[in-house]
Amino acid sequence: MAKTIKTLEDVTIRFAGDSGDGMQLTGTQFTNTVAVLGADLSTLPDYPAEIRAPAGTTYGVSGYQIHFGSTDILTPGDTCDVLVAMNPAALVTNLKMLRDGGIIIVNEDSFTEKNFKMAGLDSNPLENASLSRFTVHQIGISKLTSNALADMNLSTKFVDKTKNFFALGIMYWLYNRPLDISERFIQEKFGTKDPQIAEANLRVLKAGYNYGETTEIFTTRYDVKPAKLPPGKYRNIMGNTATALGLVAASKKAGLQLFLGSYPITPASDILHELSRLKEYDVKTFQAEDEIAAICASIGASYAGALAATTTSGPGLALKTEALGLAIMLELPLVVIDVQRGGPSTGLPTKTEQADLLQAVQGRNGEAPLCVLSASTPADCFMAAYEAARIAIKYMTPVICLTDGYLGNGAEPWKIPTEEDLPDISVSFAKDPATFMPYSRDEKTLSRPWAIPGTPGLEHRIGGLEKQHITGNISYDPENHDFMVKMRAAKIERIVNDIPLQEVEGNAEGDLLIVGWGSTYGSIKSAISGARARGLSVSHAHLRYLNPLPKNLGEILYKFKHVLVPEINNGQLVKLLRSKYLVPAVGFNMIKGLPLRSEEIESAIDSILGGNNA
């Protein structure tokens, strides 16, 4: 039977299975292949905190969603078009994500009485009417995988582990993608180490692809053309990788070694992993005994003249609080990356949230201002980290760069910058003993000199006790303390002169301005384009700089009748905006551990503007 090829503008696929089924790897492989063929894309890994939760349970289900297309892809998709479910639990937990009329591909071999029980099902959903709204393809993935490897004498356990590549092969066929990128990956990963494993995975991948080709189960194949992205060289990149590269790039541009003090924490650990492999770039990574030691070692390294960074997530940032105060007092450059996750306390370690904003801006003892900025997409983590380093060095201050679990683990195509494109970062260490004063200040930036040990004649002591203006000696003088508190604040405020004015996407005035920050960028943009298409007057200001806020932000806010601030927290930026600009901004807050859905934001727009998003 001839198979037709249907071209789609965009499609969203969700892979779901046990946390031991390799769904994240399957999703990542599919993403890399889709990316290299030039589609625009956005991904959402959605996995449990348990590494290997009992097989077959609903809480052990790991998902990976990819939205790709030939158009501008802004979000991983509110819903998916295709659900690949490796077992009943994966089907049950992810069905609500599938749009009506969507496609389900299930591994029917896993649909056993035992697994129904594990998934809390009374009967086989494949045999009752519960899936009647969808197109269901039942495929015996486990058996077909085992047949493909029948002559290889491999253990049943191992064979079962390769079945995700069968599913991947089917999806490659169904979406008209080549196998070579994943084949190369398999060869590189196992080829020399264990040729047999490589051979098995390659066979299963091809078997899946051929299954799509030869069986009559699928009558239609789909194609997605490359996206019309701006010209340039592209790669696919995950947020945490982009953050790591941003730090390395900044260190190279500054001519400094990069020092990372870090303690493992989900979802930030990948930055440590990434940087620990880059030793030939003069990157020193230090896995400290705890979060406090991680930041303290970074402060020490900064004092000694390195570009120092520490990477963490919310609970870790809480532990670093006191040391951040020290870095503010010492006035040393330091980059703090907070890959935010669901809180408070341990919260939802593998889920995303934006609830560390106030902790970053205000969460310290005493008057302790520092610069806070954020990344808005996975690839944007690169420039956010780079910019954090630039400001930290220029203003001799700690800078907190907020990303989040969705950005850190999500991926998208990245137009690769050239070294020359990157903003200059110049460093000048103090050298002259005749003029050196530890707390003298640059007139323009108000930053103090960076005087590193090993420089003759510049011996001096700094510490957490209040400093005397200019000399840096300990001072308990009331006037001096008042002066220094205001001086430290003024220094951070000066950064506004060094950051771009806030831009508005859409009209500069109108009925509604949506102000967002961080990872909600895509959802907001997509919601606004929906609302505008329906004739509503909505504009978008997405903030990179959260402290200090851009100097024209007030003027922008005052030009709109309504200001809406969607956040994945209980209303934090909205609080800052209301208190600073005295505007009646309102929040839209969903704290589900997931990215905001554009249709929910669109409904919020309608509830303000009285439109009808039906």
Add this chain to the structure above:
Amino acid sequence: MPETMEKTPAPPVKLTIKDFQSDQDVRWCPGCGDYSILAQVQRVLPEFGHKKEDYVMVSGIGCSSRFPYYVDTFGIHGIHGRATAIASGVKMANPALHVWVSTGDGDGLSIGGNHMIHMLRRNLDIKVILFNNQIYGLTKGQYSPTSVLGQITKSTPTGVIDPPFIPVSLALGAGATLVARSMDRDPKHLQEMVRRADKHHGSAFLEIYQNCNVFNDGAFFLYTEKETRDDHVVYLEHGKPLVFGKQREKGIRLNGFTPEAVNITDGKYSLNDLLVHNEQDSTLAFILANMIHNPELPRAMGVFLSLEHPTYEEGMRGQIAKAKSKKGEGNLQKLLDGDETWIIE
């Protein structure tokens, strides 16, 4: 570029005690043991031949942590308990620096206990001098993790009920490669121990019995005062038998694994029966450290253990050098490009 900050060893520099005295008024209580420690350190620093600008003194919070302000080198007065972590970063970023930590029994063993053991375990080439006065001085007299059972303090009006750390045992257990003990009131010995710390390659831990004359006066007088010192202190010297007593008439012998004090003049035991100190023997170091549990035995002073092991920062630099020789100097553009790219025209 980054490693250019690190210097190659230079010829010895001629400095004097004055070079290490800062212009800051010393603000410890009159009569505090800290004055002696500061004086002994300032006295021996010029002997070491290192450049003044290559020293970094790091501290946390507490009386002992004011130390960096009084020594005219680079210095950081950090936050409570974190001096060893801050110092670790300084040393890793620039291994050519001579990094010293001054800390106390509260700062170093209570709030900073975790950082202390991990720094020692890693064997960073950092010298820790721990001022042990068995009390919190700066917060005015609460008990510390080295206060003794039953000690009456402001926060233990009816006596301490938790057993103390033995700092030397803790450092040995953490894997420090040089472990020593000395006293504020024995300047010559203290100077010698500071010298040993400087010469050591790796992390050095020097506990100093320090008198807090305001909140815990006389805690160590049994060991530090002329009248009682000879009978209650045994000085450890590598390759020499453990002899003590006013007439040097007593010694330490091992009975199995248990040390005991014996008289070597009454005919039963002689010098030949005594334990001979060996700084390279870590089992012996633990035995000597544990003598503290037996009140019949004198307190050991000196170097308990001195081992030569690779340092953490050497390992770190070695891995960087290896990566560079294998993969070449990192090329930023190559890194940004990654493995799979595509071009959009």
